[in-house]
Amino acid sequence: MSTFGVVGEDRQDLNRKENRRIRQRSVTLLWDVVRPYRTRFLATVVLVVVSTALQVVGPTLIARGFDTGLPAAVEDNNFLPILLIVAGFVLSGLGAAAFLALYTRWSITISQDVLGELRRRIFAHTQRLSLEFHERYTSGRIIARQTSDIDTLGELLSGGLSSLVSGVLYLLFTAIALVAIDPVSGIPLALAMIPVAGVTWWFSSASRREFRASRLYSTRLIIQFVESMTGIRAVKSFRREPVDRDAYADKVEDYRYATKRTIEVYGIYDPALKVIGSLTVATVLLLGAFRVVDGGMAVGALLAAVLYTRRFFGPIENLAMFYNSFQSASAALEKISGFLEEQPSVVEQRDPEPFVSTRGDLSLDSVAFAYNPESLVLPTFSLAIPGGETVALVGATGAGKSTLAKIIARFYDPTDGVVTLDGRDLRTISDIDLRNAITLVTQEAYLFSGSVADNIRMGKPDATDDDVIAAARAVGAHEFITALPDGYDTDVNKRGNRLSAGQRQLVSFCRAFIANPRVLILDEATASLDIPSERLIQRGLNTLLAGRTAIIIAHRLSTVAIADRVLVMDGGRIIEDGPTAELLKGTGRFATLHRAWRDSLA
């Protein structure tokens, strides 16, 4: 029993520490993005104070008008005091409006600048994070950070914050003005604060709960939507539309219900405040009326007291509302700052020595790898691939081939051991030099918006048109490209110009060819090609691979023919390694696989 108690307390302590750390992290981020605008921010606060003070001055002027201006006009036929007071009233009204307009503008400008900065940071950070992060964190969640979290923060920054400040000031100034005019009227107002505090407490906890739920459901809605759309091909081929539609409809329903509840909470709070407000005004009026009859209070002062009391209740509701928006904005900020805190798992060394690969000698020394501590995917092994060698990597699905490829291309660092290129530890090579030296082409063959030529040129931004065409000829893509509606200038995303999966792979081969890396890794890069295209590529491959270190992962064993050496992987281990011809003659795994494959062709 007691041990559990201690554990529980420890955990609470940890939680508290963690919460404090999260809050600090959020505040640091906010300060960091607001700091460039601090002068303007301060000026905005000053404007809010002045504007609010001017708004509050009205009833006091009215009281003056009734109690001194009016008697002067009626009794002495002196209109100057009332005219001065009316002028003051008009000026304060105009001033309040002008400052309001100004601070609204300024706060919107500042908040949009701040939001823009956050958006840019999130994007840049998304790019900076390693592949490991992207394989773990769904794109739906990143999109939620960029959209709904930023929007929530935007709501607070562009309207809520100044309303919050002006609301608090308004209450404060109104209370001061009321007490200054007539302290006795302050008593019913002070008493009214007891039920107001009660309902406000109820409201803030109830609406916080509903608000949280509604934010949560809106994020889930986005994630569900993004996932269904990203996987739309799988959805369609497996007729998952009804399932997905129902799942989405459920999320919509959750969101609708939570939002309805949020609004219902207002529906109770608002009328409750109105009732308390009316009763308080009535009390102030009644008390004042007796005192006016007694001669203890001027009519103007009573009028002002009633007006102040009435106005006092206006901002309370706003404050409670903005308290909520403040809550959800800080939750959003917590998530954004948490995202920005994620560290890339593969980091570039500071001031790395420049590197150009000359030989292309790859070496993996006592390398082991695990995606997570629980399961070792590649147990410790060593492997050397001399420059210029073409290696075929074969093995069943899940054997660890892609993992090995990602380690050699440094999308991941090995958990243990060292990977070197020409004797240099990959971790000491700058990102740009590394990308110039090693290219990994995967089955994905992603094309970006733009023309076919643009997509090829991505491998070498300064390539001329002739270079692009030469590359396409080399890998055997020239014929299909010239047959496209606009040839090399064909927009790959325009409707009707969509390239087939095989054509996209050919384009990504061109990209790799023009990049001219010392080390080229093809991970099932010919998987989407039909047999004729693959034949075509076979010729292209010879050109593509000539003079480079190459690792080809392919399940069609035909590709293996051009390899000097074969590595067979199984369960994360290299179980066979030798010259292609030798392995073929033997009785090992590869020979058996190859024979079976040959028989299947016959």
Ligand SMILES: Nc1ncnc2c1ncn2[C@@H]1O[C@H](COP(=O)(O)OP(=O)(O)O)[C@@H](O)[C@H]1O
């Ligand atoms: N991002 C990842 N996170 C965790 N485990 C992974 C990840 N990618 C692959 N694995 C696991 O590593 C093993 C090897 O996968 P992989 O290298 O993709 O195999 P292959 O390319 O040979 O089919 C598999 O058991 C797979 O489940």
Ligand SMILES: [Mg+2]
């Ligand atoms: Mg694979």
